Amino acid sequence: MRPVDVAVLAASADAELRDPAAAVRPVTGATLRASDVRPGDLFAALPGSRAHGADFTAAALAAGAVAILTDPAGAAREAVAQAAVPVLVHEAPRRVLGDLAARIYGDPTARLDVVGVTGTSGKTTVGHMLEAGLAAGGRATGLLGTVTTRIRGAEAPSLFTTPESPDLQALFAVMAERGVTDVAMEVSSHALALDRVAGTRFSVAAFTNLSQDHLDFHRDMDDYFEAKALLFDPSRQGAARRRVVCVDDEWGRRLADRHPDAVTVATTGPADWTAESVHQDDDGTQSFVAARPGGTVPVRLRLPGRYNVANALVALACLDAAGVPAEVAAPRLAELAVPGRMQRVDAGQDFLVVVDYAHKPAAVGALLAALRGQVGGRIVTVLGCGGDRDRGKRPLMGAIAAAGSDLLVVTDDNPRTEDPAAIRRAVREGAEAEPRRGEIVEIGDRRAAIAAAVAAARPGDAVVVAGKGHEKGQEIDGVKHPFDDVDEVRAALRSAGGVHG
Structure with missing residues (x-):
């Protein structure tokens, strides 16, 4: 990589350059996270929904940032105004950051x-x-x-x-x-x-x-x-x-x-x-x-x-x-399998088990319809909805899952900072309002829900664990706990007996 002078970056972004005496300072990288700054980086101090990136200027400079890109509000922050590095000011810094990064990294x-x-x-x-x-x-x-x-x-x-x-x-x-x-x-x-x-x-x-x-x-x-x-x-x-x-x-x-x-x-x-x-x-x-x-x-x-x-x-x-x-x-x-996308889990059982990332109404409907056309037995579905996301889709997903399943186990997905019971309630209300619904049960603990679904399966059935797919964690109250649906299915199959893990 060839270092790029700050003046060149300012000109390419049509940004105001403050402290032009330092404009020859070479830039060798870029980031918008102060914790990721390396010596020679341009620090992009962007406005956010909860905080302004300019508030982290001191940490970025201590880590070796050699220039700052920000908006007028960020430039007015004391830490930026007093920074001993050149500052690029643009009305919409996020809009120009990608082009600047491409220039820094050699297009x-x-x-x-x-x-x-x-x-x-x-x-x-x-x-x-x-x-x-x-x-x-x-x-x-x-x-x-x-x-x-x-x-x-x-x-x-x-x-x-x-x-x-x-x-x-x-x-x-x-x-x-x-x-x-x-x-x-x-x-x-x-x-x-x-x-x-x-x-x-x-x-x-x-x-x-x-x-x-x-x-x-x-x-x-x-x-x-x-x-x-x-x-x-x-x-x-x-x-x-x-x-x-x-x-x-x-x-x-x-x-x-x-x-x-x-x-x-x-x-x-x-x-x-x-x-x-x-x-x-x-x-x-x-x-x-x-x-x-x-x-x-x-x-x-x-x-x-x-x-x-x-x-x-x-x-x-x-x-x-x-x-x-x-x-x-x-x-x-013909050889391709995709993690968490219609991923079959086979431990010798006499029913089908798939783990899938489907976490939106249309995807859940398509998933269950696909399996309905290919299995002769019942469909047992484990499903929840994520917290801090689109709340309107929760009852829709519940209704679609209930209509497509003979047994629906409503459980937790990634509650994040929301009350898990409130999320489950919204999913269940949609499910119970569906006139074509199958049986519905609620088991908040996802591990227990998967175990219950596997235990309920009969020969020729399909067990569907939907929503998290490839994910390796479950986020609860802001903390991500290790959790893998595929591993949990395998454990449940072993516990069910008569199969080989």
Whole structure:
């Protein structure tokens, strides 16, 4: 990396530079967390909902920050005004931070082909499919998403679906340095609305679907959609050269109408890429024929559910746009399993158990419908809702889960700072108002709820543990406790007896 002078950064961001005598000071990194500052960093002191980043200036300077980016309110703070480092002042510092970080880290996505995937559900599955397909095409891959971050197969945990812009650009720089050529990346609505992907150049952008989620952050569904649509906006710097849109729902069709040049995919109705001869096997695998301009390709998946056919079509269309033929990529999809996404747990039992991340109404409905079509017995579902999030979806999830289950066990998810009993009550009220409901029980302790569901299962049934998927912890009253649904299912199966762990 080549250090960048503060004056160059100020000019590129059209920011006011205070203390111009220090403008030649070189910057070698960037962060918006004072606790993460390293010597040579630009500290982005951004306004927040609870505190202003400028309040942490002293800690950032003590750690070696050599410049500060902030807004006029932050610049007026005494610690910033008296700082012996140059200060860049901008009315909207978050908006320019991504571009500044990209400049500091050498514009890494100019050397990478980045495929960005957005939508309510399916981002993680499509991301893993893209990684597998790109590798099949001989590309050196990076993966960035909810479950994990991988750089040429080396794995690291993910804290956010899309990291803050300085972390993201630094990560891209590491990927480029390690020889990565292509990156599959999940792009959340938060990341788009908060400019976390500013400074990123996309080669392909993809849309999976849209359903109710994050309405604690977005005003309404239209606002949520518009945030997703930003990934496809050609006026944005770094906008994707090619677009892939699933038009199975009204939101996808609306997006495709805005971008007539987009490649469309669908499992129902007309599109550029469609699924023919879909066949689901009793073991949860499925096959179909992907039909696209120029021919057809047979596809086999280990993942059940019609929505995974849609996910596979999106991935194959993106891979085709990236130069990897579907004939090359499709065989890799047959081998793919995604952590916490329709993840089967098999300990020798005579019933099916799956762990899935479904934590929004449409995803829960699609999950249960997929299993209903593939098992002959009952469906036993374990479900809760997260605290400090969209409260409106709780009764909806309860109703959908009750309608799709023969036995619904209402339990805790991540209560966070809310009263767990109040969350369960909202879920249960929705469930009990559903006229098509099955049996409903409430067991607050998630470990006990999973054990009860496993104990209730009969041969041929399906036990579904939904909501947390790949997560390795449960957050209660602000404290994250170790908790893994897959491990808990295995423990419950061992305790049930007659199976092998």
